Amino acid sequence: MSLEDIIAEARETILQCDQARAVAVAERAVAQGFDPVQVLSEGFSYGIRQMGDLFGRGEVFLPQLILSSEVMKSAVAILDAAIQGGTPQAKAKMVIATVEGDVHDIGKGIVVSLLKTQGIEVYDLGRDVPTVKIIEKALEVEADIIGTSALLTTTLMGQKKLEDELRKNGLRDRFKTMVGGAPATQRWADRIGADAYAEDAAEAVTKALALLGK
Amino acid sequence: MSDIFTRYGDGSPTRMSKEDIRFDLEEGTQDAADRGKIPALTEAELDRLFEICTMPEKAVTVERGDEVIVSFDAGTLKLPVRAGVPMDRSAAILTHERAFCSDTMELGHVDYSYKQLKAIIHEECQAMEHIQLNTIIPVFYGAMPNLGLYTKPDGPIENWSELLPLAKIDEAKAAQEEAMEHAVKDIVYVASRMYESGADGINFDTVGASGDADVLATLKAAEILKEKYPDIAIEFGMAGEFVLGMHGELYYDGTRLAGLYPHQQVKMAEKAGAAIFGAVINTNSSMSFAWNIARAVTFVKACTEAASIPVHVNVGMGVGAIPVTNTPPVDAVSRADKALVEIGKADGL
Ligand code: B1M
Numbered sequence: 009m010s011l012e013d014i015i016a017e018a019r020e021t022i023l024q025c026d027q028a029r030a031v032a033v034a035e036r037a038v039a040q041g042f043d044p045v046q047v048l049s050e051g052f053s054y055g056i057r058q059m060g061d062l063f064g065r066g067e068v069f070l071p072q073l074i075l076s077s078e079v080m081k082s083a084v085a086i087l088d089a090a091i092q093g094g095t096p097q098a099k100a101k102m103v104i105a106t107v108e109g110d111v112h113d114i115g116k117g118i119v120v121s122l123l124k125t126q127g128i129e130v131y132d133l134g135r136d137v138p139t140v141k142i143i144e145k146a147l148e149v150e151a152d153i154i155g156t157s158a159l160l161t162t163t164l165m166g167q168k169k170l171e172d173e174l175r176k177n178g179l180r181d182r183f184k185t186m187v188g189g190a191p192a193t194q195r196w197a198d199r200i201g202a203d204a205y206a207e208d209a210a211e212a213v214t215k216a217l218a219l220l221g222k
Numbered sequence: 223m224s225d226i227f228t229r230y231g232d233g234s235p236t237r238m239s240k241e242d243i244r245f246d247l248e249e250g251t252q253d254a255a256d257r258g259k260i261p262a263l264t265e266a267e268l269d270r271l272f273e274i275c276t277m278p279e280k281a282v283t284v285e286r287g288d289e290v291i292v293s294f295d296a297g298t299l300k301l302p303v304r305a306g307v308p309m310d311r312s313a314a315i316l317t318h319e320r321a322f323c324s325d326t327m328e329l330g331h332v333d334y335s336y337k338q339l340k341a342i343i344h345e346e347c348q349a350m351e352h353i354q355l356n357t358i359i360p361v362f363y364g365a366m367p368n369l370g371l372y373t374k375p376d377g378p379i380e381n382w383s384e385l386l387p388l389a390k391i392d393e394a395k396a397a398q399e400e401a402m403e404h405a406v407k408d409i410v411y412v413a414s415r416m417y418e419s420g421a422d423g424i425n426f427d428t429v430g431a432s433g434d435a436d437v438l439a440t441l442k443a444a445e446i447l448k449e450k451y452p453d454i455a456i457e458f459g460m461a462g463e464f465v466l467g468m469h470g471e472l473y474y475d476g477t478r479l480a481g482l483y484p485h486q487q488v489k490m491a492e493k494a495g496a497a498i499f500g501a502v503i504n505t506n507s508s509m510s511f512a513w514n515i516a517r518a519v520t521f522v523k524a525c526t527e528a529a530s531i532p533v534h535v536n537v538g539m540g541v542g543a544i545p546v547t548n549t550p551p552v553d554a555v556s557r558a559d560k561a562l563v564e565i566g567k568a569d570g571l
Contacts, residue, residue, distance in 0.1 A: 065257050066481035069467025070433070071391045078389045113383065114433075114466070121387050132387075161539070161548050191546040193232050193508045207508060 011042050018051025018083070022059060025075040027082060034086040044087040052083045053213070056125050060210030063118070073121065080125035088127055099129040100220045103146045104155040106135035107166025112159035112189070115209070119157070119188065122209045123216055139169045146183055153219055155212070158189040167192065168200040175201075184219040188212060226276050229554050231514050232507035233545035243275055243512045244268075250509070250516030257464075258483040260524035263516065267565050271519060274561050275512050281556040284563050291570040293498060293534050294318075295364055295427040295459050297328025312353050319359045325570075328362040328425055329353055335368035336408045337377070343412060347419040354420035362457060363416035364425030367409060367440045369432035372401035379404075382468060398435035398469045402442070409443035414450065423455035423497070430461040433468025434479040437487075441474050441494040448495030458491040459500030459536060460484070463521060484525040492531050498570070501525045502536045507546050511554050515543040515561050522566030534570035535562050542571075 009017075014037045021030035030052070037047045059076045062068040104120060106113050113135040120132050131149055133142060146154050154174075158164045167187045174180040186204040187197050197205035204219055206212035225237040238246075247268050255262035263271065274282065284290075294300075297318075298311040309317070311329060318324040329350055331339060339346060346363070353361055373381040379401050385394035413424045424447065430437045444456050465487065467480025474490050482490065484501040491499045503518040518535075526533045540546035543558040562568045 066464030066467070066483070069470030069480045070386055071395070071467075071470045074386050074389055074391060114468075117383050117387060124387075161546055190504070190540060191232055191507050193230070195230070195234060195508075196232065207506075 009036060009040065011046070014040070014042060014047055015051040015054075018047060019055035019058070021083070022052055022055030022076050022080055025072060025079055027079045030079045030083045031086065034083040038086060038090045044090040048084065048087045052080055052087075053126065056080050056122060057210040057213060060118075060122055060208065060213070064208050064210070070118070073118065077121050077125040084125065084127050099127055100153070101129045101131065101149050101151045102153040102155055102216065103131045103133065103142060103149065103151040104157070105133035105137035105142050106157045106159075107163050107170075108136055108138045109166065110158055110160050110163035111135045112157070115159070115189065116157040118209045119155070119206075119212045122213050126213055126217060128216060128220075139166065139173050142170060143173060143177070143179065147179075151183060153184045153186055153216060155186040155188065155216075158187070158192060161191050164189075164191050164196065167196075167202065171200045171202060186212065186215060186219065227553070228275065229511045229545055229551065230507065231505045231509050231511070231545055233547035233551060233554075236510070238510065238512070240272075240276060243510070244272055246510045246512035247271055247275070247516040250513035251520045253513075254503075254517040254520035258485065258521055258524060260483070260485060260520065263520055263523070263565070267519075267523075268516070270565055271516060271561055274557050274564075275515065277557075281552045282560050283556060284560050288563055290563050290568060291325045291532075291534070293326045293362065293425070293457060293500075293570055294324070294328040295425060295500070295536075295538075296330055296334065297362070297364065298330050299332060299334065303332055311349060312356060315353055315357055315361060319357050324359060326360045326362060326422075327357070328364040329421075330364045330427075334364075334427070335366045335371050336405070336412045337368065337371045339365055339412045340408060343415050346412075347415055350416055350419040350421055360422035360455075362423040362425045362455075363413070363421040364427050364457075365412070366428045366431060367405055367426060367436050367443075368428070369398070369401045369405050369436040369439060372404050373397065377401070377404070386468075395469050395471065398433070402435050402439040405436075405439040406443045406446070409440065410446050410450075413443070413447055417447075417451055417454055423457060425457040425459060427459045428461040429458055430465050433466040434472045435469050436461075437465050437479050437490075438472045438474055441490060444491075444494040444496060454495075455497040456495060457498040457500060457534070458496045460487060460502040463503045484521050485528040488525050488529045488531070488533065492529070497531055499525070499529060499531055499533050500536050501533055502541050503543070505540050505543055505546055507540075511543065511545070511557070515558055518543040518558065519561050519566045522562055522568055526567040526569065532569035535566065535568045537562065537571050
């Protein structure tokens with residue numbers, strides 16, 4: 009099987025939520041000596057981003073998205089082991105929360121599910137979370153990224169408060185930050201000094217990987 | 223200067239060239255057409271939309287004869303609560319009737335969910351009776367089906383938002399089905415009491431906020447109410463532009479609810495006995511007003527063409543091309559209204 013065939017099949021297994029085939033494709037890729045990073049990023053990860061996109065258009069539904077992310081996790085485990093030559097790699101860590109005063113968490117939940125498929129260890133603090141709690145958790149787990157979600161124009165300021173508090177406490181350089189939620193934009197991220205903005209769950213994955221330098 | 227003052231979907235002001243506005247109009251209508259699998263706007267409609275977007279006036283309005291009815295959601299939450307004006311709910315309704323010339327109004331409680339209203343229903347009935355004695359315009363009673371409130375810690379049922387990320391899909395589906403039963407009972411109980419207290423109509427606001435099960439519960443409740451009170455006027459105000467598939471396998475009259483867009487949603491609402499359909503099209507805060515309004519008008523036009531009942535488009539912060547701001551700017555609001563009515567053929571707002 010050529011690399012192109014493997015990549016195409018990897019994508020398909022995610023779109024079809026086919027666990028057994030995904031594992032088989034990942035194992036075949038490793039056995040044939042293909043670059044596991046390429047199979048992961050161009051095959052499985054591409055597939056999951058496509059699923060995220062289809063979900064955003066109402067063409068697939070949450071249970072399918074969750075199923076495909078489970079399929080993705082099994083494939084990632086096999087490829088990850090090959091990338092590390094068998095030794096498990098320290099996982100990237102991300103703390104995520106809906107900001108204080110805001111109880112909207114449906115979108116954030118979807119973002120969390122997709123981020124987990126990339127082997128990122130996600131600490132989801134839930135909704136209506138005070139800034140100080142977010143920072144405490146990020147310090148405790150030594151997070152690489154702090155992500156915040158805000159759905160209200162009135163709570164959007166919570167994302168700025170995080171940037172301000174990090175700066176005030178000399179912690180800004182310890183973490184990368186990502187903002188999201190309907191009222192957030194790239195302009196907003198630039199204005200408050202956040203490192204990334206993601207419009208939807210699929211983009212959250214791409215941006216998180218970029219922040220992690222992957 | 224050829225630059226036109228306009229805004230982004232987050233309300234931030236900007237200036238765009240006429241060419242860029244035209245480009246965004248074309249992209250916006252195409253986006254709606256692709257997603258909804260509906261026709262894009264015609265060249266003539268895009269020309270008219272371009273005119274509306276580029277009119278030099280700060281505020282614009284519809285042509286004489288094109289005026290439409292307005293109905294409300296979160297009606298009595300607007301002045302006394304959100305705007306912080308110290309007035310009670312009946313004063314808010316009278317202000318709408320006598321100062322704002324609203325065509326209709328909605329009485330709603332600050333705890334705006336059918337589940338929460340059971341305990342205070344006697345007070346709500348009294349408020350409705352009192353208001354009906356003082357007003358001429360039709361006064362609806364409204365609240366949200368809000369299925370999420372039936373889950374822990376607010377209710378007795380396992381929380382599907384927690385079950386789904388753990389891949390407990392069957393459990394998450396069962397929890398949603400159980401929540402629907404509670405919601406139907408509560409909606410029918412509260413709506414019946416309010417209707418019998420003189421409400422001119424019942425508004426279901428943010429239908430689908432918790433996904434497809436939220437929609438199905440509301441459709442079933444509407445069916446029961448319509449059978450009980452054949453003359454009842456029911457308004458269905460949606461939560462988003464497509465029905466979020468939190469369950470994915472729920473059907474109404476043989477149609478899968480997840481993924482339905484406004485032109486399909488309206489047919490479900492009609493079957494269940496709705497008298498007014500409140501279409502929602504989400505505003506993208508990163509995109510321009512031109513892009514958002516072209517998209518909104520495309521969806522609304524398909525919806526009004528499909529509908530046999532009046533369509534009142536939701537035009538509030540963050541929906542119907544209105545920017546996501548606390549006080550939406552009049553330049554954007556008036557242009558959105560004009561376009562939705564004149565090109566989208568909205569029957570009301
Ligand atoms: C860290 O990195 C990232 C990266 C990407 C990230 C990210 C983080 N977070 C999100 N993303 C991105 O990826 C996700 C997946 O693709 C996306 O997430 P989204 O969340 O955008 O998308 C979800 C998949 C689907 N979308 C949603 O879930 C939001 C839908 C709507 C209908 C909505 C809902 C469901 C709810 N609501 Co609320 N609600 C509305 C919304 C109207 C609308 N049509 O959008 C909105 C947001 N609500 C609003 C309001 C006003 C309110 N709500 C309220 C309450 C609620 C419910 C509880 C009923 C419910 C939330 C249930 C829950 N558990 O989340 C109240 C506030 C409560 C509070 N303190 O937070 C209340 C104040 C109403 C009231 N008076 O009670 C409006 C905000 C307007 C504004 N100016 O800010 C609103 C636009 C509706 C409206 N037009 O009035 C992206 O944004």
